[in-house]
Amino acid sequence: MNIPRRRxxxxxxxxxxxxxxxxLQLAQGEAHVAVVSKVFPTRSxxxxxQGGINAALGNVLPDDWHxxxxxxxxxxxxxxxxxxxxxxxxxxxxxxxxxxxxGVPFTRLDSGRIYQRPFGGQSQNFGGDQAARTCPAADxxxxxxxxxxxxxxxxxxxxxxxxxxxxxxxxxDQGYAVGALVLELETGEPLVIEARTILLAxxxxxxxxxxxxxxxxxxxxxxxxxLRAGIPLQDMEFYQIHPTGIAGLGALISEGxxxxxxxxxxxxxxxxxxxxxxxxxxxxxxxxxxxxxxTEVREGRGCGPKKDYxxxxxxxxxxxxxxxxxxxxxxxAMRFAHVDPVERPIPVYPTAHYVMGGIPTDRFGRVxxxxxxxxxxxxxGLYAVGECACVSVHGANRLGGNSLLDLVVxxxxxxxxxxxxxxxxxxxxxxxxxxxxxxMTHLTRWDRKGDGESVDDVRETLRKTMEDxxxxxxxxxxxxxxxxxxxxxxxxxxxxxxxxxSKIFNTARIEALELENLMDVSMATVxxxxxxxxxxGAHSRLDYPKRDDKNWLKHTLFFQDGNVLDYKPVRMKPxxxxxxxxxxxxx
Amino acid sequence: MTIRFSIYRYNPENDRRPYMQSYxxxxxxxxxxxxxxxLLIKQQxxxxxxxxxxxxxxxxxDAVNINxxxxxxxxxxxxxxxxxxxxxxxxxxxxxxxxxxDLSQFYAQYRAVKPWLINNDPVPEIERLQSPAxxxxxxxxxxxxxxxxxxxxxxxxxxxxxxxxxxxxxxxAWRFLADSRDQATGERLDDLEDPYRLxxxxxxxxxxxxxxxxxxxxxxxxQIKEMLVRRSL
Numbered sequence: 100m101n102i103p104r105r106r107x108x109x110x111x112x113x114x115x116x117x118x119x120x121x122x123l124q125l126a127q128g129e130a131h132v133a134v135v136s137k138v139f140p141t142r143s144x145x146x147x148x149q150g151g152i153n154a155a156l157g158n159v160l161p162d163d164w165h166x167x168x169x170x171x172x173x174x175x176x177x178x179x180x181x182x183x184x185x186x187x188x189x190x191x192x193x194x195x196x197x198x199x200x201x202g203v204p205f206t207r208l209d210s211g212r213i214y215q216r217p218f219g220g221q222s223q224n225f226g227g228d229q230a231a232r233t234c235p236a237a238d239x240x241x242x243x244x245x246x247x248x249x250x251x252x253x254x255x256x257x258x259x260x261x262x263x264x265x266x267x268x269x270x271x272d273q274g275y276a277v278g279a280l281v282l283e284l285e286t287g288e289p290l291v292i293e294a295r296t297i298l299l300a301x302x303x304x305x306x307x308x309x310x311x312x313x314x315x316x317x318x319x320x321x322x323x324x325x326l327r328a329g330i331p332l333q334d335m336e337f338y339q340i341h342p343t344g345i346a347g348l349g350a351l352i353s354e355g356x357x358x359x360x361x362x363x364x365x366x367x368x369x370x371x372x373x374x375x376x377x378x379x380x381x382x383x384x385x386x387x388x389x390x391x392x393x394t395e396v397r398e399g400r401g402c403g404p405k406k407d408y409x410x411x412x413x414x415x416x417x418x419x420x421x422x423x424x425x426x427x428x429x430x431x432a433m434r435f436a437h438v439d440p441v442e443r444p445i446p447v448y449p450t451a452h453y454v455m456g457g458i459p460t461d462r463f464g465r466v467x468x469x470x471x472x473x474x475x476x477x478x479x480g481l482y483a484v485g486e487c488a489c490v491s492v493h494g495a496n497r498l499g500g501n502s503l504l505d506l507v508v509x510x511x512x513x514x515x516x517x518x519x520x521x522x523x524x525x526x527x528x529x530x531x532x533x534x535x536x537x538x539m540t541h542l543t544r545w546d547r548k549g550d551g552e553s554v555d556d557v558r559e560t561l562r563k564t565m566e567d568x569x570x571x572x573x574x575x576x577x578x579x580x581x582x583x584x585x586x587x588x589x590x591x592x593x594x595x596x597x598x599x600x601s602k603i604f605n606t607a608r609i610e611a612l613e614l615e616n617l618m619d620v621s622m623a624t625v626x627x628x629x630x631x632x633x634x635x636g637a638h639s640r641l642d643y644p645k646r647d648d649k650n651w652l653k654h655t656l657f658f659q660d661g662n663v664l665d666y667k668p669v670r671m672k673p674x675x676x677x678x679x680x681x682x683x684x685x686x
Numbered sequence: 687m688t689i690r691f692s693i694y695r696y697n698p699e700n701d702r703r704p705y706m707q708s709y710x711x712x713x714x715x716x717x718x719x720x721x722x723x724x725l726l727i728k729q730q731x732x733x734x735x736x737x738x739x740x741x742x743x744x745x746x747x748d749a750v751n752i753n754x755x756x757x758x759x760x761x762x763x764x765x766x767x768x769x770x771x772x773x774x775x776x777x778x779x780x781x782x783x784x785x786x787x788d789l790s791q792f793y794a795q796y797r798a799v800k801p802w803l804i805n806n807d808p809v810p811e812i813e814r815l816q817s818p819a820x821x822x823x824x825x826x827x828x829x830x831x832x833x834x835x836x837x838x839x840x841x842x843x844x845x846x847x848x849x850x851x852x853x854x855x856x857x858x859a860w861r862f863l864a865d866s867r868d869q870a871t872g873e874r875l876d877d878l879e880d881p882y883r884l885x886x887x888x889x890x891x892x893x894x895x896x897x898x899x900x901x902x903x904x905x906x907x908x909q910i911k912e913m914l915v916r917r918s919l
Contacts, residue, residue, distance in 0.1 A: 128810045138737070138745075139747075139789075139793075139832075140738055141739075141745070141746065141831070141832055142739045142740070142745040142746065142747045143739075143745075144739070144740065144745075146740065146745050146831075147740050147744050147745070196812060196813055199813040199814065200803075200805075200809060200813075200814065201774065201802075201803065201804060202803030202862075202867070202868075203863070204824045204828045204865075205813070205821075205823065207816050207817065207820075207821045208818070209817070209818060210815070211815030211817055212812070212813055212815065213813055237745075238830075239828075239829060242829070242831070243828060247802075247803075250801050250802040250803075251802055253797055253801070253802065254802045285782055314739045314740040314745065314917075315738055315740075315741055316737055316739045316740065350742045361768055372806060427744070430743070431742060434742075434743065434761055435742070452892070468736070483693060484850075519720055543692070552815035553729075554732075555728075555729045555732075597732060597734065598731075598732050599732045601697055601699050601733065602699060602701065603697060603698060603699055603782065603783050604735045604782050604783040604784075604786050605735065605887075606728075606735045606736070607728075607732035607733065608736075610732075618831075640782075
């Protein structure tokens with residue numbers, strides 16, 4: 100088949116914060132970089148990030164990167180890799196100042212410096228008083244960052260393939276990543292993009308749950324592409340359920356609301372977080388607060404006629420603070436919950452939000468897999484950054500404000516490493532025809548006609564299944580049933596067909612390809628969860644309620660071929676400071 | 687009881703010309719916003735194409751023309767809409783298919799105003815200081831989501847899309863002129879001082895009327911004009 104080809108030094112797949120930060124580093128390093136995105140870049144999900152980005156600037160309260168590191172390690176329930184965490188927390192101040200220089204309109208203090216608000220899981224002096232570490236642009240930080248990074252890429256003349264959907268990675272026989280097969284939405288025509296280095300920055304997979312804060316585009320595409328290329332996914336059982344989604348809908352209400360002084364109340368009007376986390380209260384880690392809310396509702400202390408949510412109260416903050424610092428939240432609450440938070444509390448319930456797991460990488464953004472010489476051998480030419488990657492700085496539970504940070508710190512680092520890789524690998528490698536054929540077979544599978552299963556039915560059933568069988572509280576029985584059901588759904592998907600076979604801007608075909616990706620990633624999640632017999636961070640087992648460091652202080656690796664699991668050690672040794680050994684995690 | 691829709695259809699592969707297609711949903715289908723309804727209609731008929739992403743009014747993907755007025759489907763409550771709800775692509779742009787329009791010229795106009803911070807001073811080791819008041823002047827500007835509701839509702843833009851920059855791009859031009867950290871004021875004003883690029887705005891104010899983020903491009907445009915006048919004095 101004669102498929103057109105384009106050739107660049109670097110190919111970045113995904114145009115959210117991670118992809119754009121990496122692309123900017125590459126373009127500034129004078130590499131010829133192409134960014135492929137299935138949506139116009141500013142439609143990427145980074146745009147929805149609200150509360151802010153963490154760095155120990157110390158603009159409001161005393162702070163230190165080392166305290167930030169401690170909080171992140173503790174927040175991760177000790178599953179985070181401490182070398183990567185040290186690197187991220189040390190680099191945080193620098194990359195945020197850099198963002199400011201790029202033009203991000205951060206909220207300011209009277210001194211002219213960046214305002215910082217308290218967020219969950221933050222402390223001064225290794226577990227002491229609440230810290231204020233999160234730098235916001237009102238409550239539209241992701242929007243401000245994403246637009247600024249896009250603008251900087253326009254200035255740097257990054258080449259964009261807008262509305263091109265990546266089908267599969269192209270690998271050669273020596274295991275090098277050499278390109279990708281992509282589909283142009285407007286024409287429906289495939290295109291091969293050859294590159295010497297490739298970055299996956301495709302974001303998360305929140306659409307595998309029914310109730311989610313995630314955009315409709317968050318379907319785990321890059322993670323599934325990695326799985327199909329034989330690369331395992333790490334720690335997929337750790338999926339963050341954010342405490343405060345708008346009840347019944349899932350749209351996110353930022354942790355910044357509680358950072359500014361808002362708090363949760365149950366049906367009895369009680370500020371219940373005082374019972375679960377006496378010290379940090381409403382600013383305990385997200386996993387802790389989510390479990391507390393679910394417990395309140397399960398024990399009959401919810402609000403509303405069905406007692407199925409709790410209330411987030413912030414009217415006491417005053418109209419000025421709400422309008423100035425939380426304008427986006429107010430807009431969302433009025434539109435979707437029909438309450439003006441200036442007057443009344445917002446009904447909230449936990450919502451699927453963020454995957455801590457993903458494509459295993461090291462702190463240079465290199466994708467690492469177990470091959471011959473140990474668990475972490477780099478896949479030559481292949482990088483991953485952002486929510487689709489697992490570096491792992493978030494471990495078993497991510498702290499609010501650390502995701503935007505992850506994007507820019509490791510986007511920058513990966514860009515630098517890719518520039519070095521280009522120096523050492525001066526020529527493009529041949530893209531094997533058989534790799535292209537395989538990817539094309541994947542794509543053309545959806546040309547099959549007939550009266551098969553509907554993609555929508557399978558997708559909606561999958562989302563409900565994941566919510567019911569792989570949610571906040573888990574048991575062996577429920578998870579095993581979950582695996583069985585996902586396997587069945589996967590088989591049903593093999594028989595699904597499209598009604599619409601046209602080429603031009605066929606979004607039905609894109610949705611089918613996205614569902615395949617969601618299915619692959621859901622399988623990884625539920626299989627990994629069923630195997631981990633302990634409770635750690637977001638993975639909460641009613642049948643194994645304790646953390647078990649003796650047997651389970653290790654990273655899961657899920658391989659698609661045979662749904663096989665492997666494990667690798669947590670990197671407990673930081674770069675320069677002493678390790679933080681696991682201890683009991685209380686807030 | 688049902689909710690009735692009339693939706694613009696055009697697939698250049700099969701259709702010689704565009705047509706309006708009727709759809710119905712049950713009253714109890716659960717759709718609250720127009721986007722919910724479009725997603726349910728797509729389950730009935732997977733050939734209907736439209737863009738969507740965040741489904742909460744922050745990404746700007748699903749701008750369409752709803753009963754004659756531009757807006758985001760995801761934040762337009764169904765209950766307020768007269769039936770049959772008529773959904774068309776954004777006006778004045780080439781239709782790629784159904785509700786999907788070609789926005790390349792809109793994006794080119796955005797790029798034309800150099801929408802990035804220009805500051806030629808040596809880079810300090812901390813943030814460039816900005817007072818809260820200086821920062822406040824960016825409110826109502828940086829929130830633009832590039833949905834194109836404004837520009838595609840502007841008659842001046844319909845008539846001179848190749849020469850008038852349109853409200854969205856001009857709002858961004860002002861966003862950087864208004865930023866205390868930006869040093870390219872002269873250059874930016876030079877680029878805008880042209881009978882078409884800026885001055886084709888006749889303050890019709892459709893842009894203000896339709897902006898889903900309640901921003902005010904007309905005011906931004908008049909502030910640019912004022913700045914130009916001040917400069918010439």
